[in-house]
Amino acid sequence: MSPLRVHYLLRLEPGETPERRALDLAREQSVEIVEGAAPAAAEARSVGRVAALAPAADGRFRATIDFPEALVGGELPQLVNVLWGNVSLQRGVRLDRIEWPPALLARFGGPTHGVAGLRALCGISARRPLAATALKPVGLSAAELARRAAECARGGIDLVKDDHGVADQAWAPFRERVLRVAEAVGEANAATGGATLYAPNLTGPADRMEERLAVLAEAGVRAALVAPLLVGLDTVRALAARSGLLLVAHPTFALSPAAGDGGLAPEVLFGDLFRLAGADVVVFPNAGGRFPFTYGECRAIETRLGAAMGRLAPAALMLGGGVDRARLEEWIPRYGPDLVWLVGGSLYARDDVETAARELAACVRRVAPGEPEHEIGGVRAAT
Amino acid sequence: MSPLRVHYLLRLEPGETPERRALDLAREQSVEIVEGAAPAAAEARSVGRVAALAPAADGRFRATIDFPEALVGGELPQLVNVLWGNVSLQRGVRLDRIEWPPALLARFGGPTHGVAGLRALCGISARRPLAATALKPVGLSAAELARRAAECARGGIDLVKDDHGVADQAWAPFRERVLRVAEAVGEANAATGGATLYAPNLTGPADRMEERLAVLAEAGVRAALVAPLLVGLDTVRALAARSGLLLVAHPTFALSPAAGDGGLAPEVLFGDLFRLAGADVVVFPNAGGRFPFTYGECRAIETRLGAAMGRLAPAALMLGGGVDRARLEEWIPRYGPDLVWLVGGSLYARDDVETAARELAACVRRVAPGEPEHEIGGVRAAT
Numbered sequence: 001m002s003p004l005r006v007h008y009l010l011r012l013e014p015g016e017t018p019e020r021r022a023l024d025l026a027r028e029q030s031v032e033i034v035e036g037a038a039p040a041a042a043e044a045r046s047v048g049r050v051a052a053l054a055p056a057a058d059g060r061f062r063a064t065i066d067f068p069e070a071l072v073g074g075e076l077p078q079l080v081n082v083l084w085g086n087v088s089l090q091r092g093v094r095l096d097r098i099e100w101p102p103a104l105l106a107r108f109g110g111p112t113h114g115v116a117g118l119r120a121l122c123g124i125s126a127r128r129p130l131a132a133t134a135l136k137p138v139g140l141s142a143a144e145l146a147r148r149a150a151e152c153a154r155g156g157i158d159l160v161k162d163d164h165g166v167a168d169q170a171w172a173p174f175r176e177r178v179l180r181v182a183e184a185v186g187e188a189n190a191a192t193g194g195a196t197l198y199a200p201n202l203t204g205p206a207d208r209m210e211e212r213l214a215v216l217a218e219a220g221v222r223a224a225l226v227a228p229l230l231v232g233l234d235t236v237r238a239l240a241a242r243s244g245l246l247l248v249a250h251p252t253f254a255l256s257p258a259a260g261d262g263g264l265a266p267e268v269l270f271g272d273l274f275r276l277a278g279a280d281v282v283v284f285p286n287a288g289g290r291f292p293f294t295y296g297e298c299r300a301i302e303t304r305l306g307a308a309m310g311r312l313a314p315a316a317l318m319l320g321g322g323v324d325r326a327r328l329e330e331w332i333p334r335y336g337p338d339l340v341w342l343v344g345g346s347l348y349a350r351d352d353v354e355t356a357a358r359e360l361a362a363c364v365r366r367v368a369p370g371e372p373e374h375e376i377g378g379v380r381a382a383t
Numbered sequence: 384m385s386p387l388r389v390h391y392l393l394r395l396e397p398g399e400t401p402e403r404r405a406l407d408l409a410r411e412q413s414v415e416i417v418e419g420a421a422p423a424a425a426e427a428r429s430v431g432r433v434a435a436l437a438p439a440a441d442g443r444f445r446a447t448i449d450f451p452e453a454l455v456g457g458e459l460p461q462l463v464n465v466l467w468g469n470v471s472l473q474r475g476v477r478l479d480r481i482e483w484p485p486a487l488l489a490r491f492g493g494p495t496h497g498v499a500g501l502r503a504l505c506g507i508s509a510r511r512p513l514a515a516t517a518l519k520p521v522g523l524s525a526a527e528l529a530r531r532a533a534e535c536a537r538g539g540i541d542l543v544k545d546d547h548g549v550a551d552q553a554w555a556p557f558r559e560r561v562l563r564v565a566e567a568v569g570e571a572n573a574a575t576g577g578a579t580l581y582a583p584n585l586t587g588p589a590d591r592m593e594e595r596l597a598v599l600a601e602a603g604v605r606a607a608l609v610a611p612l613l614v615g616l617d618t619v620r621a622l623a624a625r626s627g628l629l630l631v632a633h634p635t636f637a638l639s640p641a642a643g644d645g646g647l648a649p650e651v652l653f654g655d656l657f658r659l660a661g662a663d664v665v666v667f668p669n670a671g672g673r674f675p676f677t678y679g680e681c682r683a684i685e686t687r688l689g690a691a692m693g694r695l696a697p698a699a700l701m702l703g704g705g706v707d708r709a710r711l712e713e714w715i716p717r718y719g720p721d722l723v724w725l726v727g728g729s730l731y732a733r734d735d736v737e738t739a740a741r742e743l744a745a746c747v748r749r750v751a752p753g754e755p756e757h758e759i760g761g762v763r764a765a766t
Contacts, residue, residue, distance in 0.1 A: 029671070031520035032546060037732040042522030045554065070553055071521065071718045077586050077613040078550035085635040086545065086704075088669060135416035139425030140455065163415060164468065167461035170453055171428065202458050207621040230460045232615035238590040285472060290411070292474045321469075346715040349420040 006083060011092035011261065022063035024092065028086050030071055032173035033301045046071050047081075060261070062096070067139060074107045074233040081216035084264050086247065095195040095264045098272055105310030108237065109279040113246040115306075115338045116314025118280055121222055121246055127184045127337045129137040129364045131156070132318055133357070134344040135181065136163040146184035153188035153196035155357025158364075159340065160185060161225045162201035164250045168318030174204065177216045180218035199223035199248045202239075203230055211366075213243060220242065222246060226279075229253040229300025235278040240278025247278035250316065266297050275315045281340055285321025286331065295334065302335055318342050325360055329367050337369040386449035388434065389466060393444045394475035394644065405446035411469050412453055429454050431499025443644070445479070457490045458754045459617040459660065466649050473726065478647045481655055488679055488693030490621065494663040496629040498689075498697025501663055504629055505541040506578030510745045512722045514539070515701055516740070517727040518564065519546040525560040527571035528565035531736060536571035536579035541747075542664075542723060543568060545584035557587070557725035565602035577673045582631045585622075586613055591757065596626060605629060609662075612636040616660040621713075623661025632662035644721045649680050654687025658698045664723055668704025671713065678717065682730045685718055692746045701725050708743055712750050720752040
């Protein structure tokens with residue numbers, strides 16, 4: 001069986017050798033015990049091995065570690081332990097790239113709907129970018145949120161999601177909000193012949209998940225917003241496996257991606273891992289907005305969500321975080337045709353939300369997207 | 384109702400003013416919309432406000448933000464969104480400290496057993512540190528793990544936990560492992576009159592949690608290891624609320640704490656938040672081992688786990704990550720009497736594990752712990 005091959009970048013401390021550091025990493029993430037203290041049979045089937053070690057251009061070292069697939073045992077939490085468990089507590093190490101063994105990927109269902117399912121649910125036949133908005137701000141009543149949602153739906157926005165901070169506040173309790181917004185979007189769709197998709201924020205208490213899924217079913221909702229790092233990546237996998245919902249994954253509580261050259265590479269966390277867990281759409285802040293990520297980092301996530309990955313369906317990237325409607329024409333051609341453009345604040349800054357929504361909807365239909373190369377056979381396209 | 388008061392440290396980018404940055408942070412974590420775009424009523428009940436702003440000694444600025452308690456709505460995932468949601472994706476910001484409103488704390492049960500319950504389950508009447516070990520390495524069969532567990536129990540180790548990477552591998556499937564180890568520990572306890580506590584690794588697929596809880600019940604197990612950042616903090620809360628298990632929380636997939644002066648302060652994540660979620664014991668790597676944390680950081684976590692925090696029971700800190708049996712005498716007096724000392728590798732490096740375990744057990748009984756000051760009334764003790 002082919003191993004799980006993981007590429008880490010190591011920044012050495014004074015006095016460290018790359019060989020020692022790579023070996024320590026391989027053991028930390030597998031047997032987690034010093035050499036010589038484990039029986040030979042246990043080592044043979046469990047220990048990570050340094051497959052390659054080479055200087056990187058920036059003074060770091062690239063350590064390629066092979067982990068036995070059997071070490072993972074087919075479960076997502078343990079897979080994450082192997083990839084980014086204890087090492088997440090260390091400095092000067094970055095998980096840069098994963099080479100997925102087909103047999104391991106085959107254990108995971110990935111996105112249930114994927115990009116094709118997203119288009120189908122939104123009634124889109126052309127291969128064009130999508131327009132989305134977030135229902136905000138928190139503080140609005142359920143009726144006010146429903147009114148905004150209806151305006152956006154009438155304006156032709158493809159996907160309307162709750163803001164991630166819209167939870168179960170007293171002024172807009174979960175059940176009332178979901179029922180009212182879903183009804184308002186449904187009425188707008190009926191009036192326009194459109195198919196705006198509503199994704200309420202499902203993230204909430206673990207022991208109320210069933211109750212909330214029942215509310216979504218009652219409301220006839222087909223999509224939901226979840227925060228994988230709050231509810232656990234494997235909770236997303238379980239939801240994808242059985243809920244039938246299209247899952248929009250929010251990056252809140254991300255913790256590491258802005259950690260300089262350390263941490264988990266954003267495209268590994270929000271690309272590979274979110275997709276593996278079953279996210280159909282992944283929300284991320286675009287370059288040039290309120291967040292520090294570069295265009296290259298955003299493109300790398302887009303690439304990983306769309307690249308060949310066993311039989312996993314491609315997922316869509318939703319870029320937001322301060323995407324200004326006024327600059328959208330410049331951004332669209334720089335990404336591919338599966339992008340979901342999330343415009344929130346600048347939509348609501350206008351008095352007439354419906355007209356603002358209509359302009360946004362027209363923009364994604366009018367401006368031609370780019371045709372970025374996608375990763376082929378494990379080789380990353382230039383970004 | 385008193386607000387949720389959160390202290391952030393901000394490192395400004397060139398051209399930023401502290402006032403603007405603090406205001407942006409307060410809005411990002413609450414209404415997430417530019418000024419003027421939200422109806423006044425929504426702003427009034429939801430927006431975070433800058434309560435204080437002052438230069439810190441190291442060139443950063445301390446921004447104290449008050450969030451309305453109603454913004455949280457009483458749910459842990461949304462609480463985390465408010466504290467460390469979108470801002471987790473930004474640079475140059477650290478969540479340094481939280482002032483908890485009593486009414487908010489009252490919504491959470493916290494540790495079910497706490498330090499007192501841990502002592503009771505381990506049959507310890509004296510206020511002394513505890514000795515723990517991790518069953519490792521992954522790769523051992525269930526029978527081999529059970530033999531090691533029995534040796535440790537006969538040697539008088541207080542708590543034996545699975546290594547966090549011991550999951551459901553083919554060579555030691557979950558059910559077989561838990562039943563065998565529990566039986567072996569039970570027999571050892573019966574033989575010695577001891578009360579070694581076994582905490583199997585419960586972290587696993589979200590949709591198999593019930594099945595695994597049933598195995599724990601079948602095995603008569605009273606404790607479990609969980610990884611809050613893998614399963615979700617709120618899953619821990621739900622487990623604490625109803626499982627009856629003593630929960631040992633592992634820091635795997637931590638992502639941020641080594642992120643220089645940014646990120647979530649370790650004592651906030653592993654102290655306040657893990658305890659709030661219901662961890663009775665929190666595993667963390669000690670200073671001086673394989674991980675980069677300082678003595679001050681470890682002490683700060685110990686302090687937060689033991690400090691007054693509404694009616695929440697104190698939790699215990701379990702320090703491991705390369706604690707060498709040979710240096711334990713030096714470490715014990717530097718921490719308080721509730722410390723759980725996790726010695727794994729150096730125990731198993733010896734041929735005779737039972738004798739090594741006995742020496743470890745004797746050490747925590749013999750060496751007097753320190754009497755570190757604990758945080759009183761929100762003022763952190765000197766570390």
